[in-house]
Amino acid sequence: MNKTQATSIRSHLRRAQYLDLNWCIKLNQYSTTKNIAVFFKVISRLGDGWFWYSSLLVTWLIQGTAYSAQMLYVIVGMLCATALYKLLKHKTLRPRPYQVHQAVVRGERPLDHFSFPSGHTLHAVMLCILLGYILPSMLLLLLPFTLLVAISRVILGLHYPSDVVAGAIIGATLAGLWIGMASWLQISL
Numbered sequence: 294m295n296k297t298q299a300t301s302i303r304s305h306l307r308r309a310q311y312l313d314l315n316w317c318i319k320l321n322q323y324s325t326t327k328n329i330a331v332f333f334k335v336i337s338r339l340g341d342g343w344f345w346y347s348s349l350l351v352t353w354l355i356q357g358t359a360y361s362a363q364m365l366y367v368i369v370g371m372l373c374a375t376a377l378y379k380l381l382k383h384k385t386l387r388p389r390p391y392q393v394h395q396a397v398v399r400g401e402r403p404l405d406h407f408s409f410p411s412g413h414t415l416h417a418v419m420l421c422i423l424l425g426y427i428l429p430s431m432l433l434l435l436l437p438f439t440l441l442v443a444i445s446r447v448i449l450g451l452h453y454p455s456d457v458v459a460g461a462i463i464g465a466t467l468a469g470l471w472i473g474m475a476s477w478l479q480i481s482l
Contacts, residue, residue, distance in 0.1 A: 309455075316454045317390050317397060320447045324400040333445040334401050340413045340442035341404065345371075345420050352424050352431065366480050367423050370471040371416065374464065378415050381463075382407040391450040400449035411452045411460035417442040418464030419471075426472055427482050 294302075324330045353364045387409035391399035404412070421439040425432040443461060446452040452460075475482045 313453045313455045314390070314394065317447055317450075317452075318394070320444070320454070321390070321397050321400075321450045323448050324398055324450065329448070330400050333441075333448045336438075336441045337401050337413065337445040337449055337451075339438075340417060340445065342416075344438060345416065348420065348424055348431065348435065352428050355428060363427070363480060363482055366475060366482070367420075367427075367471075370423065370467070371420065374415060374419050374467050375412070377467070378410060378412040378460070378463070379405075381410055382412070385409045387456070389451055390453055397450045399451070401451060403451050408452050409456045409459060410463055411443070411446050411456045413446055414439075414443045414452075414457045414460030415464040415467075418461045419468045422465060422468035423471060423482070426468075 324333065349364060349367065353360060356363070382405060385407065387407055389399075389403060389406075389408045390397040417439040421432070421435040425435055443457045446457055447454055472482060
């Protein structure tokens with residue numbers, strides 16, 4: 294790589310960082326409206342796990358108790374996703390936007406110290422895909438909620454948009470791998 298290429302890459306990275314922060318600040322400004330802030334706090338809290346535990350329970354009840362092994366398989370997948378995102382957070386050590394930029398207001402308490410990737414988004418996307426694969430009719434509820442969880446993380450000042458995009462990509466990739474591995478293991482999802 295020559296000097297011109299390196300300069301071009303640095304320029305593109307600075308531009309991407311600028312856009313990431315700019316969108317973070319713009320979306321975070323919505324948290325200054327009380328009703329919007331309360332709505333996204335509720336979404337974020339439900340995204341801590343309560344909505345997903347309920348969705349797993351509903352899927353299991355609809356599919357029947359004979360579906361217990363498949364539900365256990367999904368739960369093990371989610372535990373693997375948790376281990377991966379915690380490893381990534383402790384390797385990247387990216388501070389949360391509100392910790393670095395005074396223009397970003399923290400709208401909710403974070404569950405951990407670091408920003409990259411968004412674990413809420415990772416889990417939301419992964420479970421949305423897995424449960425949508427198992428029971429497609431659940432997508433009517435899961436997809437909008439997944440999108441709201443992702444946007445809530447930026448609006449509440451807890452993540453940059455790039456954290457959310459990375460979490461979504463990792464969650465979708467893990468879901469695809471988990472579905473593919475189920476076929477290989479001859480587990481009927």
